[in-house]
Amino acid sequence: MTAPVSETATQALQEDAPIEKPPRGAPWWANQRIGLLVLVVLLGVLFGILRPAFYNQQLVIFPLLRDIAMFTVVGLAQLCVLSIGHMNLAVGRMAAFSMMLTGISYDLFHLTLYSGLLVGLVAGTAIGALAGWVIARTGVNSFVVTLALDFLLLGLIPLVYTGLTDNAAFVTKPPGMRELRNYSLADVCVGNVCGSPAVPQLALFAVVAMAVVGWIYARTRLGRELLMTGSSVKAAELSGIPTARRVITAHAMSGCLAALAGFMLAVSTGSIKATIGEEFMLPSFLGPILGGTLLAGGFVSIWGTLIGTALTSVIRKGLDLLGVGLESLNIYLGLILLVALSTDRVRTVLSERQEVRRQ
Amino acid sequence: MTVVLRRTALCLAAVALVATGCTTKPADSASGGAPKDDASTGTSAGPVTLKDGSQVKLALIPGGAHPYFQPWKTVAAVDKADFKLGDATFNETGEWDQGKQNNVINSLAAQGYNAFGIFGVSPTDINSTFEDLKAKGFAVGSLASCPAGDTNAADFCLSTDVEAAAYKAAKATIEAIGGEGAIVHLTGNNVDSNTQRRIAGVKKAIAETNGKVTELPVITDIDKDLSTAQKAVADLLASKGKEIKGIVTTAYNPAVAAADGVASSKLPIKVVAIDDDAKILSGIKSGGVAATVTQNPTGQAYIGGWLLALLQSKQCTMKTPGVIVDSGSFVVTKTNVDTYDEERKAKTTALKTEFEKQLSCQ
Numbered sequence: 001m002t003a004p005v006s007e008t009a010t011q012a013l014q015e016d017a018p019i020e021k022p023p024r025g026a027p028w029w030a031n032q033r034i035g036l037l038v039l040v041v042l043l044g045v046l047f048g049i050l051r052p053a054f055y056n057q058q059l060v061i062f063p064l065l066r067d068i069a070m071f072t073v074v075g076l077a078q079l080c081v082l083s084i085g086h087m088n089l090a091v092g093r094m095a096a097f098s099m100m101l102t103g104i105s106y107d108l109f110h111l112t113l114y115s116g117l118l119v120g121l122v123a124g125t126a127i128g129a130l131a132g133w134v135i136a137r138t139g140v141n142s143f144v145v146t147l148a149l150d151f152l153l154l155g156l157i158p159l160v161y162t163g164l165t166d167n168a169a170f171v172t173k174p175p176g177m178r179e180l181r182n183y184s185l186a187d188v189c190v191g192n193v194c195g196s197p198a199v200p201q202l203a204l205f206a207v208v209a210m211a212v213v214g215w216i217y218a219r220t221r222l223g224r225e226l227l228m229t230g231s232s233v234k235a236a237e238l239s240g241i242p243t244a245r246r247v248i249t250a251h252a253m254s255g256c257l258a259a260l261a262g263f264m265l266a267v268s269t270g271s272i273k274a275t276i277g278e279e280f281m282l283p284s285f286l287g288p289i290l291g292g293t294l295l296a297g298g299f300v301s302i303w304g305t306l307i308g309t310a311l312t313s314v315i316r317k318g319l320d321l322l323g324v325g326l327e328s329l330n331i332y333l334g335l336i337l338l339v340a341l342s343t344d345r346v347r348t349v350l351s352e353r354q355e356v357r358r359q
Numbered sequence: 360m361t362v363v364l365r366r367t368a369l370c371l372a373a374v375a376l377v378a379t380g381c382t383t384k385p386a387d388s389a390s391g392g393a394p395k396d397d398a399s400t401g402t403s404a405g406p407v408t409l410k411d412g413s414q415v416k417l418a419l420i421p422g423g424a425h426p427y428f429q430p431w432k433t434v435a436a437v438d439k440a441d442f443k444l445g446d447a448t449f450n451e452t453g454e455w456d457q458g459k460q461n462n463v464i465n466s467l468a469a470q471g472y473n474a475f476g477i478f479g480v481s482p483t484d485i486n487s488t489f490e491d492l493k494a495k496g497f498a499v500g501s502l503a504s505c506p507a508g509d510t511n512a513a514d515f516c517l518s519t520d521v522e523a524a525a526y527k528a529a530k531a532t533i534e535a536i537g538g539e540g541a542i543v544h545l546t547g548n549n550v551d552s553n554t555q556r557r558i559a560g561v562k563k564a565i566a567e568t569n570g571k572v573t574e575l576p577v578i579t580d581i582d583k584d585l586s587t588a589q590k591a592v593a594d595l596l597a598s599k600g601k602e603i604k605g606i607v608t609t610a611y612n613p614a615v616a617a618a619d620g621v622a623s624s625k626l627p628i629k630v631v632a633i634d635d636d637a638k639i640l641s642g643i644k645s646g647g648v649a650a651t652v653t654q655n656p657t658g659q660a661y662i663g664g665w666l667l668a669l670l671q672s673k674q675c676t677m678k679t680p681g682v683i684v685d686s687g688s689f690v691v692t693k694t695n696v697d698t699y700d701e702e703r704k705a706k707t708t709a710l711k712t713e714f715e716k717q718l719s720c721q
Contacts, residue, residue: 051470053466053469053470053471054469056469058495059465059466059468059469059495060465060466060469063461063462063465064462067458067462158549158550161550162549162550162555166507166552166555167482167483167507167508167552167555168483168549168550168551168552168554168555169481169483169484169507169550169552171483171507171508178487181487182491265458268458268461269457269458269461269481269484269487270481270483270484270485270486270487270488271481271483271484271487273481273483273484273550274550275481275548275550278456279456279458279459316462317462317466320452320462320463320466321466321469321470323448323450323470324452325452329452
């Protein structure tokens with residue numbers, strides 16, 4: 001029964017490209033993520049010198065960390081499918097679909113905040129698993145399947161919203177939603193000592209997501225099987241890994257994380273609307289790829305996703321504070337990213353030369 | 360290598376934690392929050408003149424770049440000069456995303472801007488943004504669009520009544536086609552509550568014809584850019600051009616595309632546009648466009664800036680916080696194309712008088 005599925009899955013997974021992993025024995029400064037981390041810190045210092053308001057806890061750091069947390073979860077959603085060499089072009093629309101069901105659960109069934117979140121996570125997992133199942137069953141490329149799913153949801157979601165709401169949004173706010181948007185760790189106290197007012201409570205969702213995804217890839221058999229499927233489907237199959245099931249699992253994880261990111265966006269902006277997730281697709285690739293996750297699969301970096309996301313968010317926030325106009329903002333953003341990646345390449349080349357000299 | 364990275368990350372996390380700092384619980388948590396308003400409760404009677412705007416830094420923030428908001432850029436400078444404000448700026452980097460717009464607002468607040476005239480990207484979300492700003496003691500006006508629903512958390516909303524403007528546009532279209540035939544409505548983002556209001560306004564006008572005028576399915580989501588609108592108009596004219604007698608547009612790009620498309624196809628379709636782009640005005644003069652419904656962006660920014668300065672300087676408070684005022688919409692045809700701006704300026708003056716009655720001033 002499973003053999004045909006495995007064969008088609010094998011065909012679907014033939015998206016391999018040469019895998020370039022960090023050379024073994026390279027010096028610590030050649031590590032891409034450390035380089036990015038240094039860059040984020042340097043940019044933070046630079047923007048702080050140019051505009052001391054950059055360190056304003058309430059108006060700059062708090063919303064910046066909230067954004068970084070949300071886009072890190074978006075990045076993790078893409079990372080899960082990148083780990084098997086796939087991509088999920090419907091990551092934003094999966095968030096919108098899941099939040100639509102969460103919105104319905106709040107509006108029509110008056111569920112609590114976290115029960116509604118659970119509905120969304122289940123819906124996200126289900127729609128992700130469906131995408132994975134179609135890919136595994138038909139052997140069609142993940143790019144095509146998720147693109148088709150994106151179009152399907154693009155048509156379906158507005159239909160439901162216009163049918164069920166007056167303003168194309170679910171505006172019911174369950175108790176706790178407003179607090180979750182505004183509360184920081186300063187509202188979490190042990191005795192008289194409270195946390196930092198600059199760290200939003202919403203960021204804890206990203207910490208939990210990073211911990212869980214990190215644990216799966218670093219400590220469990222499932223994670224190793226996913227990475228092995230991404231490295232080489234044939235080798236994975238010969239090792240007895242049920243690759244078709246792993247494809248479904250990776251896409252289900254992606255859908256679940258997309259739903260979590262959609263929830264974080266809905267909480268931070270104020271309502272659940274049809275356009276949730278429209279801005280997710282590019283950042284979902286940017287964070288993981290900048291952080292070292294391979295497009296071809298087989299290697300992921302959870303910390304790298306956080307740092308890559310932080311880099312783009314810090315640059316944007318800094319440019320905002322410097323008052324860079326709309327025309328120039330994206331040019332500077334692109335230029336800084338280009339310099340960052342070029343520096344990274346220079347660093348890798350220098351480290352390789354050092355290795356050659358040693359030998 | 361991984362160990363090094365983890366250690367570095369943990370060290371940085373610890374540094375970040377120390378940098379952002381722990382706090383101690385205040386003796387009375389409930390005593391924080393927004394600064395108290397020190398304006399007197401006296402009622403204004405007659406013209407209100409701003410006494411001292413030097414401490415007011417005004418920010419006019421549209422949802423993103425759009426031709427409609429370009430007058431705001433000029434008016435921000437006029438506000439600064441006329442009311443002797445500390446500063447005034449115009450920032451259109453929101454890129455039509457509520458999250459990005461919130462970031463822009465927070466960045467401006469961090470730089471000392473304390474009075475905000477905002478066109479919210481998402482009418483269903485913008486009240487949360489207004490609540491945040493009000494809690495921090497800033498004056499906030501909702502300009503050019505009001506929040507969805509019955510509540511406006513800003514100090515006031517000065518906006519075109521979009522349903523009324525769409526109704527006027529549809530009535531002008533019905534009149535232009537002689538009171539019978541099929542018309543089609545071209546508009547913007549379907550999942551925007553303002554679009555839903557525009558659709559309702561057009562349907563209301565059509566319903567009043569008792570079936571003499573029929574409406575083809577509404578064409579939405581074509582205000583992203585001009586080429587999207589041009590393609591939609593070309594498809595529409597190719598497929599149904601012969602059965603359509605009128606086109607009513609309630610968004611900028613569809614209006615320009617419809618005016619161009621109908622002119623080049625030479626079909627006898629009457630187009631009623633929105634706003635006063637130079638192309639549309641020349642279309643009205645040449646007869647290619649039957650009418651347009653213009654709005655009052657200059658009045659919104661000028662009166663909004665004056666009002667925000669009065670509120671932030673604590674000279675005045677709103678008698679009814681969250682009051683909604685229509686900034687006006689004006690039907691322009693060949694007969695008044697050269698004089699409609701006078702009508703608009705008169706409306707702006709009237710708006711000031713109307714708001715003076717809404718204020719309690721020292």
